[in-house]
Amino acid sequence: MNRYLAVTLALLSVPASACTLWGAAGDVVAGSGTLLAKNRDWRPDHSQSVRLVTPKQGFRYIGLFADNGAEPGIKAGVNEQALAVVSAAASTLPKKIRNAQTDARGVMSKILRQYRSVEQVITDADALFKPARANFLLLADRQQILQVEIGLNGQYSLSVKRNGVLTHTNHYLSPELAYCNQLRGPSSHVRLSRIQSLLAMGEQPWHMTDFAQISRDQHDGADNSLWRHGKEHTLASWQIVLPAEGAPQLTVVLANPNQSEQQETWQLDSQFWRQKAALLSPSLP
Template sequence: MNHKLVLLCLFGLNFQLSSPIYACTLWGVAGNTSLDGTLIAKNRDWTPNHQQSLRLQTPRIGYRYLGLFADDGHFKGLKAGVNTQGLVVLSASASSLPRSIREADRERHGVMAQILQNSASLDDVTAHADDLFSKAKPVFLLLADRYGLMQVEVGQHGKYRLQRIDQGTVAHTNHYLDESVLDQPQHVGMSSAIRLARINALLAEHDTPWQRDDFTLISRDKNAGPDNSLWRLGKAHTLASWQMALPLQGPARLHLILANPNQPEQLVDLTLDSKFWRQMDGVLAPK
C-alpha cells in the first residue's frame, strides 16, 4: 500500500477518490510562539481559467477593506480580505458537499464582505455570529485579529461551529472536521485529506518561534505531487497565497503571491499603516 492510501486509512473517513478542484488550504498561528503576532494564510487553488486582482474597497456603510478578488470566471468575487481595523477573513470551499447542496437554498449568501464591513474584531464576529452564520451558505472561514484566530465551519440549514484559538496552530482544507453541522454524510476528497495531514504535520514539526516568512516556505510545499500538495499545479493550480502578520503593536503586514494564469508570478508586500489606508479605491495589483 502506498503512503497516500495509508494516510487515507488513518483518517477513517468517507472518501471520494476524485479530487474536487474547488479547493484551498487555510492555516494560522496565534500566541506567544510567534515573533510576528497572529499569523494567518491561505493558498487559493482553483481552475486556472480566470484572473485575480488586489483591490481597495469602500462600502457605502462600514469599514474599508483590502481584498483579493476573482475578476472573471464562474465564481467571481471576494476570496480573502482585511479591513482597516486589522480583521482578516479567509475562505475555503466546502467541496465535501455536492455543489447542488451548497447552492440549494437561494436565500443563503456569502458573508466575507459583510464581516469585513461591519466587524472590528473577533469579539464582534462572536457577538453577531447567529446573524452572520445562520444565514450563510456552507463554507469554511479562518479569521484573525491581533489577539488570535477563529475557525468557522458553516454547515447546512443554519448550523455552524466556531472555534477560537488564542494560543497554538490551526488548519483547514475542504472537508468538515465537525459533521454535527451536516444533515448528511460528506464525501471527503483525497486532496483535502492529504493537504490537511501535510499542513498539520508541518505546523507540528516547527520548533522555533514563528515568523511570517515561515508561512511562505510552507505555502510552496510540493510534497504530494501536482494534485495533492499545498502548492498545486495539477487539475487545480495555486493561483494565490495570502499571508499576513498581525503584531500586537504596529500595523498589519501582507505578503501576497499572485500567480495569475499566463502571467509572470507577482509578489506584493504591503504595510497596512494609516498612510496605506489613505489611498484611493482601486486595483493595487494588476489583473
C-alpha cells in the first residue's frame, strides 16, 4: 500500500462530526417524568445561540441553533407542549453520500411545530422519517423517550422506553441499518460505552444535576470523552427535565469558540411561553 492510499484510508476511518445523546424515563427519574440531554461536538469554527421561535403556524419552541459554519440550523429543541428533541449526525456514512441525499431537511423543526407527544410522532413515523435525511434523534415527552435512527432509502428504526434509559452517539445500533456504518472511528464507540457505563453505575433516581455532571466527563481524553477539546470541541450541552406535572426546566451551556462559557436555566412555564420571540442566549462579541 502506498503512503498516499494509507493516509486516505486513515482519514476515511474517522467520522467528521459527533454528538452524545442520552435520556431517561419513568422510575429512574426523580419525581418521575423524563430527562433528555445532548452534548454537541463540532469543529470550533462557528457560534451558537438559543432562540425562542414563534412560527407562522404551529407551536412555539425554544431551540439550540448553529448560527453559521458548515451545518447551520437547529440542533436541539423543546416546544410549548413539553415535547423535546435532540439530534446527532450519522457520521459513519461518508460525507459524499450524506451530501448527495435529496431527502427532506427540517424534520426537527417540523416535529416541534406540529406535535404534542412522542405517541403522535410514532403514529406519523412513516410520514416524518421515510423522506428525512440520515440522522439520529432522541425525543422525550412527560411519559416516554423515543430513539430514531434514520438511514438511507426511506429506512428508519424506532426504540421506545417508558421506564429506563436510551443512549446514542454517531453510529447505527439497529441491525437492519448496520450497513450504514461504512466509516470506522473509535470516538463514537468509546463515548457510547462511557455514557452507558455511567448510567449503569450511577445512583438512581436521576436528577438534572446528575446529567449536568455526566456531560462534563473527560474520562477518555481530548478526542473520545463526553466533553471534548481535541480535533472537535464540545460546543454546547443541553439538559431538560420534563416532569410528570409542572413546568419543564431547561439548562443550556454554550462554549462558543473564543468566548466566555455561558450557562443559563429557564423554567418553561406559561409566563415563559407568553414572551415575544427572542434571542435568549446571544453570542458574545
